[in-house]
Amino acid sequence: MTSNNFKPNPEHKFTFGLWTVGNRGRDPFGDATRPSLSPIKMVKELSRLGAYGVNLHDNDLVRIDASPEERNRIVREFKQALDDHGMKVPMATTNLFYDPVFKDGAFTSNDPGVRLYALQKTMRSMDLGAELGAHIYVFWGGREGAEVDAAKDPREALKWNREALNFLCEYSMACGYDYKFALEAKPNEPRGDIYLPTTGAMLGFIATLDHAEMVGVNPEVGHEQMSGLNFYHVVAQAIEAGKLFHIDLNDQKGPRFDQDLRFGSESIKNLFFLVRLLEESYDGPRHFDAHSYRSENEEGVWEFAAGCMRNYLILKQKARQFNEDAEIQALLAEIHSSAPEYSEPLGAYSRDRAEKIKALPLDRTELAAKKLPYERLDQLTVDILFGVR
C-alpha cells in the first residue's frame, strides 16, 4: 500500500457542497479570512481533483435577493460549467437559517407567515434543484429549535414540521421531480436545542409522515458525534431500515461545537467501520460536508478537498484488507460459531416453538464460559489501521 494508490475519480461518487470549499472562515469570534470563490471556479477545481459533483443550497448559487433575470443567468452559466467539467448536482437543499427571518425557525417558527415563507422558499429551491438534475433533497432544519421552552410547544413544532414535509412530498410528486427527501439531524447549534436532534429521532419522525417511503435520512458524522453517539451504529440503523438516502462526511474532535473537519482526520477507527459499511451497503454519493481550517488560503482549500477523498479511499482499502485477512476471518468464524442445536434461526412464533424454548436446558454458566477473543480481534483491526500488518 503506497501513497500513490488513492486517486479519486468520478466513479467514487465524491461530492462537495458549494458551501464547503466555498467556506470563508467566518466564525462566532472572527471575521472571514478568505475571499469568495465563484461556484464556477469550485466546479472546475473539484472536477480537476476527481470529484463527481457538487451540491448546493439555493443561496449558495443565487443571492436571496436576486431578480428572476439574474437568477436565470446565474443558473444558465452554472449549468454550462457543470457540462464543461462533467460534474453533477445530485443533491440540493434550502437555506432556511441564514437570513434573520428564520431567527426563531422556519417550518417551526411560531409565526405562520414565516412558515409560509419557508415553504415558498423551499418550493422555489426544489425547482432550482430539479433544474440542475438533483434527485436527493436534503432538509437541515438548523433553526428548528428553541432556547426558551416556554415559548414553543415541541409537539406543535413537530406537527408544523410534518405538515410542511407532507406538503412538499406532494409538491415534488405533482411536479414530477422524483426527489427522495433526506432529513438531517443536529442536536444543537445554532439553537440551544434543535428538535429531532439525532438521526434516530428523524427515523422515528419519518414513520409518522404521509409519504414515509420517499423520506429517509442524511446523517452527518459530526452532528451525531456532538451527542457522543457512535456514528457507525447510527448509519447502520439507517441502512438496516432502508433509509440511508444521503450522507454527510466530515470529522469532529468529539462532543463540542460543530467543526466540519476534513473527513478521516480525527475519528480514524470509527470512520473505518463506516467506510466498510458504506462500501457494502450504500450506493449513493459520498458527500463531504466539511471545510478547511480557517487559517488556510485557497491552496489549502484544495488540499483539504483532496484529503477528504484520499482518506476515504485509504479506509476503503483497509476495509478490503480486513475482509481478506485470514486470521481475522477465522476469529470472526469462531466468535459466531455455536452449538449446532442453537444455530437455526429463531423463525416465526408458534406456541410450540415458545414452549420448546422455555423448556430448553440452557446452562448459563456454560454459555458464559465461551471464549470471546475481542482484544485480539480489535488489535488486529488497529494493526491494519496503522498499516503494520
Place this chain on the structure above:
Amino acid sequence: MTSNNFKPNPEHKFTFGLWTVGNRGRDPFGDATRPSLSPIKMVKELSRLGAYGVNLHDNDLVRIDASPEERNRIVREFKQALDDHGMKVPMATTNLFYDPVFKDGAFTSNDPGVRLYALQKTMRSMDLGAELGAHIYVFWGGREGAEVDAAKDPREALKWNREALNFLCEYSMACGYDYKFALEAKPNEPRGDIYLPTTGAMLGFIATLDHAEMVGVNPEVGHEQMSGLNFYHVVAQAIEAGKLFHIDLNDQKGPRFDQDLRFGSESIKNLFFLVRLLEESYDGPRHFDAHSYRSENEEGVWEFAAGCMRNYLILKQKARQFNEDAEIQALLAEIHSSAPEYSEPLGAYSRDRAEKIKALPLDRTELAAKKLPYERLDQLTVDILFGVR
C-alpha cells in the same frame, strides 16, 4: 405555596422499582454500603409514603437460581404484601444484564445459545409480571452493544433484536397478557456503546416491528441527558407519536456516568417543562428509576423516595401557576399571533394551494421585525420556579 401541600397519594400513580429503594450503594469503585431490604418491606414503606405501586425485574424478586417451589412461595408472599398495602405492580421487566452469561449481550449476543436463553428468561419473566398484574413490559437492553465494532455487525444485532421482540409480542398475545411493550434507550454504560442509543432511535426501530402498535418507549431522564439531549423534547416527540407507554423519572448532573439521582434535584427547569407536559398528555404511572446517595442509610432511602414524589408535586403546582399566569398567557398570545391572512392552517396539498403560496408577497424583512419577547417570558418562568412570583 407552603411546604405542606405536596403530599403524594395513590391517585398520583407514583411507582418505584424494587431495585431503586433496594439499591445497596455498590459502584465500580466500591462495595455495597447498605444491607438488603426485603421486597415486602419495600412495598410496606412505599405504601406508607403514598406510592401507587412497585415495578420489578424478575430477579429483584426471585433469585436467578431459585427452585420452582421457592419461586412460587416468594410470589405468593409478595402478592399478599401487595394486597395488604394496596399496592400495584403496573410494570415488569427482565434482568438481562447482571449475570455473566450476558457479558456480550442478550438478544444481540453473537451466541445463539445466549439469545435463546435471553428469550427463555424473558418469557418466564413475562409470566411472572402477568401473574402480578403488570400491563406494561419494559425492555432495557443494557448489554446490547459493543466495545469492539469488529466483533458484531450492528445490522445483525438489530435483526436479532427485532426477531426477539416480534416473537415476544406474539407470545404476549398468545398468552392473553395484554402487555404494552416499552423500550428503554441508553447510549452507553455498561457497554462502550449501546445499540439504539436514544429514545429517538427506539422510535425509528419500533416502526420496523411486526406489531409496532403494541410497542412504545420508556424514556429515562438521565439516559437522554447522557447524550446531552433535552429530555422534555424527547418525551414530547414520543407523546406526539402516541408512543409514551411508560417513563423513568430521575435526575443527572449532565452528560457523564449514569447517576439515577432523586427526581427534581438537579435539572429543575427542564423537569418543570416535563411535568407540565406529562400532566397535560400522559396518564400512566410516574415511575422513579433512581436511588439514594450511596452515603445514606435506610432512613435516607425513604427520604429519597419521599423527595422524588415531593419534587414532582412541586413542579406540578408550578405548571398550574404558569398556565394561570395572566402576563405569561398574554405574552404567549402575542408570540403566537400573526397577520390574519397567514393564520389559517396549511391544510392538504393542492396545486392551487402550492401556486398561491409560491406567489405570496411575503416580505422577509417585515417578518423578521416581529417582536419575540422570549427573555421576558423565560424570566417569568424562572420567577415561578424560584417561587418569587
Place this chain on the structure above:
Amino acid sequence: MTSNNFKPNPEHKFTFGLWTVGNRGRDPFGDATRPSLSPIKMVKELSRLGAYGVNLHDNDLVRIDASPEERNRIVREFKQALDDHGMKVPMATTNLFYDPVFKDGAFTSNDPGVRLYALQKTMRSMDLGAELGAHIYVFWGGREGAEVDAAKDPREALKWNREALNFLCEYSMACGYDYKFALEAKPNEPRGDIYLPTTGAMLGFIATLDHAEMVGVNPEVGHEQMSGLNFYHVVAQAIEAGKLFHIDLNDQKGPRFDQDLRFGSESIKNLFFLVRLLEESYDGPRHFDAHSYRSENEEGVWEFAAGCMRNYLILKQKARQFNEDAEIQALLAEIHSSAPEYSEPLGAYSRDRAEKIKALPLDRTELAAKKLPYERLDQLTVDILFGVR
C-alpha cells in the same frame, strides 16, 4: 419573598461588557439580527437599570483602524458619558481574536510578527483601560490553540504565552497602572482546542509566572460547563488560592457550544452555591458576560440585562435563607460533628504525631456507620430554591 425585592443598585457592583448588551445576534449560521448600539447608549441604559459599570475590549469602543484623533475623541465622549451616568469601567481587555491576523493565535501564533502585534495591541489597550480607570485586566486567549497539533508545540505556546504575560506585568508596573491580571480559560471554540483549557490549568500556569502575585483568574460559568465541570467547585478553588480576581457570570445548557445565556436562567442549583460563595468571599465586580437571545430586539436586550441582575439577587436572598434555616444548620452541625478524640485539627507534622496516628484504634466499620443525611439536606436546599420553604 415577593417579586419586587430584587432591584439592583450600584452597590451590588453589577457590570456588563459592552460586547454583551451590544451583541448583534450574529452566529456561525446566520447574520446579525439587531442594529448596533452606541457605547454611550449602553452606558445610559445600564445605568438606568442599576448597574455599576461597563467593561470593554479595545475594539468595543474604538475601531481597529481608527486614527489617533478618532480614538481620542471617542474616548473623551465615552468618559463624559460615564461621568454623566455615574458608571465605572472596572475591567478592560484586548480583542485578540476577531481580526484575521489572529487566525492562528495571538501570543501563541507561530509567527513572531503576530506575537509582537498582539503585544503592541495589548499595551495600547492597557493604556486605554487605564485611562478609563480600570484596575483589572482580563486576558482571554480565544485563538491561543490549535486544530493541527503537528503545527504547533504546546510547550512552545506556553513559553510564548508566559513571555508575553511576564512582559506585560512589567509594562503595567512600569506605567504605574496598578492592574491585576485575570486569566480566562475556555476549552475550545473558536479553536478545536484552546491551550490552558480550564481555570484549573490557568492556576497551574500562573504559578510559573514571574509576577504570580499580580495574576489571578477570571472564570466564566459557561466555559467551565463546556468541559462538564462544577463551576462552584472551580470558583471555590480559585478563592481558596486567593486568585479570584474577576468573574464572568452567564449560563449555559450543558457541555456544547458557547451560549452566554442570561445568568441564572439554566443552572439554578449550581449558581445558587456560586452566589452563596461569592457573597461570602468575593468583593469584586459581578460581571455578566452573556447576551440576549438572537431573536430579541433592543427592548429584549434590556430585559435580558435586568434578568441577569434579578436572578443574582434572588439567589443571594436564597443564600441568606439557607444560612438562617434552623433545620439546615442543625443538619450541618450533625454532619460535621465527630468523636471528641478526633476533632482537634491535624496540625503540623511531628514524628510523635505520625506514630500516634498510625497507632490509633480506628474501627472502619464503626466509622462507616455514621449517618450522613444528605438526601434530607439536599431536599431542603431544593425546597428553598423552589420557594416552598
Place this chain on the structure above:
Amino acid sequence: MTSNNFKPNPEHKFTFGLWTVGNRGRDPFGDATRPSLSPIKMVKELSRLGAYGVNLHDNDLVRIDASPEERNRIVREFKQALDDHGMKVPMATTNLFYDPVFKDGAFTSNDPGVRLYALQKTMRSMDLGAELGAHIYVFWGGREGAEVDAAKDPREALKWNREALNFLCEYSMACGYDYKFALEAKPNEPRGDIYLPTTGAMLGFIATLDHAEMVGVNPEVGHEQMSGLNFYHVVAQAIEAGKLFHIDLNDQKGPRFDQDLRFGSESIKNLFFLVRLLEESYDGPRHFDAHSYRSENEEGVWEFAAGCMRNYLILKQKARQFNEDAEIQALLAEIHSSAPEYSEPLGAYSRDRAEKIKALPLDRTELAAKKLPYERLDQLTVDILFGVR
C-alpha cells in the same frame, strides 16, 4: 514497518497496576466475569510479556483485614516473585475508595475520624511501597468529592486535602523514603463531582503546598478525556512545568463513563502526539492503567496487556518517522519562519523594548496573509498514522 518489530522489553519501562490485569470484569450492572489472579502470577506473566514492573494499591496485595503476620508473609513472597522475574515496583498508592468507610471521602471526609483513618492507611501503605522499592507515590482521591454541595464546603475540602498532603510529604522525608508524590485527577465517577477535577486543577493546587517541589501529577488519558480535554495538551503543560512525575496510559471512547481501554485502541491521533512528546521529554515508567474487556477470559487479559505495549511501540516508531520526514520538516520550517526583524526572542522587559514594540509598523493585513499549510501538514501526519507514507 512490519508487525514483528514491536516487541517490548524492560528498557521500555512498561508497567501495569496489579488492579489492571487483575480486573475481574465487575461493573455497575454486572458481576465479576473472571476469577482472581494471584499477584505472583501477574508478575510472572507480565515479565514474560516484556514489562518492566508492576504498581499497586496496598489492598491489591494485602487484604484490608490481614493480620500483621499475613501481611509480612504476603510481602515476602511477593518480593521473591519480583526478584525471580526481574520485575520492579516503581509506584505505589493507597486504596482510599473501596471500603464503605470512604463513602463520603477520605482526606476530605466531613468526619475527622475518617480523615485520620485515611492518613493512617496511607502512611502504612507508604511503608509498604517503600519496602517494595517504589519511588513514586500516587494519590487518586476517587471519593474526594460530592453529590450534595450543601453538605461539604469545597474550600474546607481543599484545606483538609492540603493538610494531609503536607503531613505526608513530611512523613516521607522523615522516613527517608525519597518518594515523589504524583496527584491524579478525575472529574467525576464514582462521585457526582470530584474536587480538583483535572490535571490543570492539580497543578494549581500543588502550587499551594508546603513542599511543592516534591509533588507533581499523574495524568490519566481517559480521565482528561472525560472532560473533553486534549490529553496531549494536558501532558505538555505538566512537562513544561516540570511536573510530570508519572503517567497513566489507557484509552476511552470520548466523554462518558470511565472505560480504561487498551492503550492506543481508540484515540489514535491524540496518542500519537502524546507518545512523541513522552519520547522527547519524559523518562519515567510508561504505566498502563487499563483493563481488558469484561468479556475476555485470562488469555484475553494477556492479549490486552501485550496490545497496550505494542501500540505504544507502534506510535513511537511513527513519531520517529514523522520527525525524519523531509516534507514534514520543510513544512514546519516554513510555518515557523518569519521576517528576520521579528525573529529575535522577546526577552526581558525594558521601557525601551516596550516603546519599540509599541511603535513597530506592523501591518495586520500583511501578517494575516502568511500561508499556513496546516491541511497539508495534517494530512501527512494522517498518512503516517495510516502507514501509507
